[in-house]
Amino acid sequence: MTLSPKAHKWVRAIVDYGGLACWLAAYFLGGKNLVNATWALVAGSAVALVIGFVVERRIAPFPLIAGGAGLVFGSLTLAFHDARFLKIKPTVMNLAFGIALLGGLALGKNPLKLLLGDSFPMADEGWKKLTLRYGVFFLALAALNEVIWRTQPDTIWVLFRFPGLMILTVAFALTQAPLMMKYAHQDHLLEPPLE
Numbered sequence: 001m002t003l004s005p006k007a008h009k010w011v012r013a014i015v016d017y018g019g020l021a022c023w024l025a026a027y028f029l030g031g032k033n034l035v036n037a038t039w040a041l042v043a044g045s046a047v048a049l050v051i052g053f054v055v056e057r058r059i060a061p062f063p064l065i066a067g068g069a070g071l072v073f074g075s076l077t078l079a080f081h082d083a084r085f086l087k088i089k090p091t092v093m094n095l096a097f098g099i100a101l102l103g104g105l106a107l108g109k110n111p112l113k114l115l116l117g118d119s120f121p122m123a124d125e126g127w128k129k130l131t132l133r134y135g136v137f138f139l140a141l142a143a144l145n146e147v148i149w150r151t152q153p154d155t156i157w158v159l160f161r162f163p164g165l166m167i168l169t170v171a172f173a174l175t176q177a178p179l180m181m182k183y184a185h186q187d188h189l190l191e192p193p194l195e
Contacts, residue, residue, distance in 0.1 A: 011055050015060075022041060038083075074086065094139070095142045097138040110127050122180060
């Protein structure tokens with residue numbers, strides 16, 4: 001199935017945020033009960049992954065990881081009727097991403113370049129700096145999630161979880177633009193598009 005670029009963006013948004021949007025709506029419309037709202041997260045994540053697979057004939061790695069984790073932690077929340085499983089998911093995921101990025105650097109690898117190098121040509125020094133920054137950023141998000149879910153009411157944590165984490169991630173990405181432009185391969189940026 002061939003999609004227009006606009007339709008492709010809608011499918012990507014559904015795959016990336018469909019489960020979380022269902023969960024947020026269920027939480028606020030269903031009496032602010034985290035365990036009950038988790039049914040919407042699990043169902044929404046599963047449907048979003050199926051939509052992505054049917055339309056794109058594949059599931060990109062990050063939505064697969066995020067959706068899979070949503071299903072696992074959501075299922076644990078439902079099985080044990082304990083919202084703490086849901087609350088620690090962002091901690092576990094961000095810790096895993098941070099450790100993977102920083103661990104890769106420590107081993108002389110550059111995991112971020114492996115994932116994104118084809119989409120944005122940049123000097124190795126730039127990739128190392130960007131990987132270090134993102135690794136530390138993910139660890140900071142994990143710590144922030146722990147502080148918020150342990151000290152704030154559920155409603156504050158829910159809004160921090162979505163859309164708060166998304167907003168923080170986009171804002172952080174924007175602050176990295178100067179670094180990326182500094183180390184970008186200018187010859188690739190100036191190439192005319194192929195017809």
